[in-house]
Structures are given as structure tokens and as C-alpha cells.
Amino acid sequence: MQKIYPDAAAALDGLLHDGMFIAAGGFGLCGIPELLLAAIKDAGTKDLTFASNNAGVDDFGIGILLQTRQVKKMISSYVGENAEFMRQYLSGELELEFNPQGTLAERMRSGGCGIPGFYTKTGVGTVIADGKDHKDFPTGQNGAMETYIMEEGIFADLSIVKAWKADETGNLVFRKTARNFNPPAAMCGKTCVVEVEEIVPTGSLDPDAIHLPGIYVHRIIQGTHEKRIEQRTVREKA
Structure with a gap:
């Protein structure tokens, strides 16, 4: 089964439709599927429901879809740093289902395991x-x-996640805290599309280092990712 696609638009081709339910990995700006989110924005798919810990910031992550009014509902644990997310919620423009973080992660994992x-x-x-x-x-x-x-349990139409490495069969390795919500989000979608920094030959990953087996992964893209810092705190110059 060929899982590698040339870019985000190609990997999402045939999967997107208005009103769909998407599970997205990431926490803040760490480990978010930025390329796939940008492709969803470009596709113009609307009335979306997202299950995601939060919505990134105003101009990055799911925040770019809030700006274009493509999101109808968020299932999240944190409004946080996204001013547009907060504004739309408080003005009644956006539905919000609050979940404690552990509950949200377990709802995703349960869906991936077939637990209702x-x-x-x-x-x-x-x-x-x-x-x-x-x-x-x-x-x-x-x-x-x-x-x-x-x-x-959460049973999404589509999962979009960000990993560090994948082999050609879709086995995934996440880097440090970017692992966050990505594995359970990947598990709970009918189709899972993953963006990675590097694709390596099958058999080159240590089996004990694999965080998510390729059975959950349907499509993979490799791309260049922006390394943003959500909150930068520095001390004053002495």
C-alpha cells in the first residue's frame, strides 16, 4: 500500500468535505500539523468540528481556520493564547465543548481502540x-x-498529526514533547494523514523506538516546518 504523497493537498485529496469532524494533534504550537491545516484552509472546507487540545495562536495552527470562519465547533481543553478563539466563543459565533485534558486524550485513545x-x-x-x-x-x-x-470515545472522520520520522509503512516516531496529543489523535480517525520532517526506509527504525504503529496511518507527507516559540521569556540585559 503506497502511503507517501508529494504534498499536503495531494494527501488530503478526496478526504475533505463540509461539516466533517477532524481530530488534530499538537499542544499550543508544539507538534501541530501546520502543513495539513494550511491545505485545509486553501481547500475552503467549512463548518468543521475539531477535536484538539487548543487552537494554536491567531495566525498559526487551527487559528488560521478560525480567521477564515471555517470552524463551526471546537472540542478542546484550553482557549488560552488564541484571542480570536476566545472572541468567537464569547460572542456566540463558535460552539465550544470543554474537556479536561486527560479526558480529551482518553476520548481520542478510546475511539482508536473501538471503545465507545x-x-x-x-x-x-x-x-x-x-x-x-x-x-x-x-x-x-x-x-x-x-x-x-x-x-x-471520539470517532473522527479524519485525523491530522505531526511526527518527527516515519518509515514508508507509516510507523511513527515523535520528538520529545511534540508527542503530546498526536498518538491518540492519530488513532481515532477513519483516515489518518501525517506530516513528518523525515521519511526513512522501512526497517531502519528501531522497533522499540516506534511510538505509533503504521496500522493507524494511511497517508504521509514530508515537509519543511516552521519552529515557532509560543511564549518567549528573557531576562533584561545586565
């Missing part, structure tokens, strides 16, 4: 729990009952 739902204590007694099934389990001290809420 799971119970967690995170969010019990808060607005996160509103409208969700509650159930008590004997998990407390001496078997005391504790309340959990049920969260649903």
Missing part, C-alpha cells in the same frame, strides 16, 4: 458533568462508593 465510552471521576460536580450519565463504583477507601461520569 468510559467512566471517569474527572469533572464530577462541575458543569463538565451536566447531562452525562453518573454511576457509583466501590473505588474509595475501604470500598466506599465514588461517583463517576461517562465520557464518549
Whole structure:
């Protein structure tokens, strides 16, 4: 199966449609699939729902799709540094489903494993729990009952992620903290498209160093990536 494509537009060809649900890897500006996001912007696909920890910043990451009003809903844990994200949410222009970070990661992972739902204590007694099934389990001290809420697994139409290296069969290696949400995001899409800094021959990766097996990966592109710093803090010159 040929998985390598020449560029982002080619890798997304035939996959995009209005109203689709996309899971995107990355955290802030670390490990975001910037080339694929730019290609989605250029394609003009609209009414998108994104499951992503956040939306990057105003002019980078998912932020570029917020600027062009191509995003209808975000499933995220953090509004953070993106002023346009915050503005659209507060003005009612953008739907937002808040998720605790661990819950969001587990929802993605569960979808990738074919698990439709799971119970967690995170969010019990808060607005996160509103409208969700509650159930008590004997998990407390001496078997005391504790309340959990049920969260649903995420099953996306498309996953877009950023990795450091891939071999020709799609086995992936992520670099340090850029690993973040990328593996679970890659798992939960019907189709997974990955952009990488380097494609290496099959068999050249140490099997013990592979973070995500190629069974989850359908299309790969290699590209040049911008190394942005989200927050730069320096001390004053002495």
C-alpha cells in the first residue's frame, strides 16, 4: 500500500468535505500539523468540528481556520493564547465543548481502540458533568462508593498529526514533547494523514523506538516546518 504523497493537498485529496469532524494533534504550537491545516484552509472546507487540545495562536495552527470562519465547533481543553478563539466563543459565533485534558486524550485513545465510552471521576460536580450519565463504583477507601461520569470515545472522520520520522509503512516516531496529543489523535480517525520532517526506509527504525504503529496511518507527507516559540521569556540585559 503506497502511503507517501508529494504534498499536503495531494494527501488530503478526496478526504475533505463540509461539516466533517477532524481530530488534530499538537499542544499550543508544539507538534501541530501546520502543513495539513494550511491545505485545509486553501481547500475552503467549512463548518468543521475539531477535536484538539487548543487552537494554536491567531495566525498559526487551527487559528488560521478560525480567521477564515471555517470552524463551526471546537472540542478542546484550553482557549488560552488564541484571542480570536476566545472572541468567537464569547460572542456566540463558535460552539465550544470543554474537556479536561486527560479526558480529551482518553476520548481520542478510546475511539482508536473501538471503545465507545468510559467512566471517569474527572469533572464530577462541575458543569463538565451536566447531562452525562453518573454511576457509583466501590473505588474509595475501604470500598466506599465514588461517583463517576461517562465520557464518549471520539470517532473522527479524519485525523491530522505531526511526527518527527516515519518509515514508508507509516510507523511513527515523535520528538520529545511534540508527542503530546498526536498518538491518540492519530488513532481515532477513519483516515489518518501525517506530516513528518523525515521519511526513512522501512526497517531502519528501531522497533522499540516506534511510538505509533503504521496500522493507524494511511497517508504521509514530508515537509519543511516552521519552529515557532509560543511564549518567549528573557531576562533584561545586565
